[in-house]
Amino acid sequence: MNKLEVSGTVNLSELPFGQDRSRAWRELRDAGEAVTAGEEIVLTSADAVEFAAKRPDIFSSAKAFDRLGSPVPMIPIAIDPPDHTRYRRMLDPFFSPKKMAEREPELRRQAGELIDAIVAKGVCDVLPDLATPFPSQVFLTLFGLPMEDRDRLVQWKDSILEFTDPGSSEATPEVLAHAMELFAYLTEHIAARRTDPSGTDMLSQLMQDTDEGAMDDNEILGLCFMFVLAGLDTVTSAVGFSLAKLAGDAELRGRIASDYSLIPAFIEDILRVDGPVPFAPRVTTQEVEVAGRVIPKDTTVMLSYGSANRDPRRYDDADTVHVDGKAVHFAFGRGPHRCLGSHLARLELRLILEEWHTRIPDYSHVDGKEPQMPWPTGTMGLRSAPLNITPA
Ligand code: HEM
Numbered sequence: 001m002n003k004l005e006v007s008g009t010v011n012l013s014e015l016p017f018g019q020d021r022s023r024a025w026r027e028l029r030d031a032g033e034a035v036t037a038g039e040e041i042v043l044t045s046a047d048a049v050e051f052a053a054k055r056p057d058i059f060s061s062a063k064a065f066d067r068l069g070s071p072v073p074m075i076p077i078a079i080d081p082p083d084h085t086r087y088r089r090m091l092d093p094f095f096s097p098k099k100m101a102e103r104e105p106e107l108r109r110q111a112g113e114l115i116d117a118i119v120a121k122g123v124c125d126v127l128p129d130l131a132t133p134f135p136s137q138v139f140l141t142l143f144g145l146p147m148e149d150r151d152r153l154v155q156w157k158d159s160i161l162e163f164t165d166p167g168s169s170e171a172t173p174e175v176l177a178h179a180m181e182l183f184a185y186l187t188e189h190i191a192a193r194r195t196d197p198s199g200t201d202m203l204s205q206l207m208q209d210t211d212e213g214a215m216d217d218n219e220i221l222g223l224c225f226m227f228v229l230a231g232l233d234t235v236t237s238a239v240g241f242s243l244a245k246l247a248g249d250a251e252l253r254g255r256i257a258s259d260y261s262l263i264p265a266f267i268e269d270i271l272r273v274d275g276p277v278p279f280a281p282r283v284t285t286q287e288v289e290v291a292g293r294v295i296p297k298d299t300t301v302m303l304s305y306g307s308a309n310r311d312p313r314r315y316d317d318a319d320t321v322h323v324d325g326k327a328v329h330f331a332f333g334r335g336p337h338r339c340l341g342s343h344l345a346r347l348e349l350r351l352i353l354e355e356w357h358t359r360i361p362d363y364s365h366v367d368g369k370e371p372q373m374p375w376p377t378g379t380m381g382l383r384s385a386p387l388n389i390t391p392a
Contacts, residue, residue, distance in 0.1 A: 008035050010028060011038075012037050012376060013375070015027055017373060017380070018375040019372065025319075026310075028042070028044055032044065033048045033290070033292075034291045034292075040300045040301065041295055041299055042302045043304060043308075044304050046309075047313075049330060053280075053303055056335065057080075057285065058284060058285055059288075060080050061079065061080055061084075061282060062079065063283040064281035065078040065281070070222075074222060075219055075223045076340065089212050100344050101347075103142065107348065108351045108354075110137050111355045115130065115355050115360065119389070123386075126239065126240055126386075126387060127383060127384050131240045132236050134239070134348065135232045135233075136150050136153045139153065139227060139231065142201065142202045142344075143224070144201025144202070157182075157229075160175060160178060160228070161379070162175065163175045182228065187217075190220055193207060206223070230341065233276070233381065235348050237382070238267075241270055242266070243356065243363075243385060244385045247363050256353070256357060257357045264346070265326055269322050272309045272321075273321050274380070276381055278380050279302040279305070280302070280337070281302055282301045283299070283300055284296070284298060309329050362389075362390040366386040370385070371385060371386075
């Protein structure tokens, strides 16, 4: 067989992700390690994805996000090294495990409060009741913004993300209006911090000088916008997948509820099996051969973190969630662009799972099985997960 024939063609939106994610990932991998999807090439194997993620000189992020037409710099996701390295040196300390741990008591309190309200109501849909409001509250808390803005923030974010979804065409006037409202909101708060920079919140701290210099207002606006785009829906999806998985698996649920030390391993493996970010885009800066396939310069290449995460050549029993080890996964990406908020995401997930099981050790799907996931979408996730709950 000719090397170029190794890879096939797929239509991503027709893969059966809605009905059976394991089958859909298998079908994608079976098409080849570097497959054609419309105008794009999708890398599907763990080796190919790892190679591309670690070569930003060949697989550039700079042009990859152009289609979103963001009026502010998408920092740091759409910046290539060496500038990207400066931003990460500046930003990483704010999102370190130690910094995140300082926020734990307050965030734990807020998670507990949301779950108390679910217990009081007696019925629950995980997505609107917990998985959606919590990450927005976390953003407002970290940046020292008013909590009463939570629902507005969720609405702005939903509207903007709808536009970034694959398959959406032009931004509607409503989407543009929401994007402008979010910018105006963030700009106003950034200006207020410039007037009084004494605060201890992250927004005030980001304005202060670091060894790498200080960020200007436009850069800070870009970062806040990134946080809203990258740090809310991803956590929402991960919370949804986590509780939906446990609701459908009595044995695993029982183990987690009686031994919280299993929670970190569960989080890592549910992120591996059902990671919220299925693909990350890059654009090639030169011709390159990957997995026997020659990819021309200026091609959009999708790194399938989701497919790499279930590659049976890398992971044993790849479609099953394990809690007895810690597999190094692709859910937070690889290479220089690996997720800035991974420690925050892990903290949010752990707090939710601990506070949930303290109050609600037993629960199940209202319809006896996990609801279907919409597809195609940008972030993978359930939109609804109604549960029967039996509080402690
Ligand atoms: C479970 C939750 C999350 C998942 C699965 C996730 C996943 C990812 C992935 C796969 C990437 C790499 C994208 C690429 O290769 O182009 C990424 C980057 C990023 N994530 Fe997350 N993320 C999560 C939560 C968060 C949170 C809470 C924040 C908030 C700070 C955040 C902020 C970012 C940023 C700023 C980047 C860009 C990093 C860079 O380009 O250097 N993410 N994330």
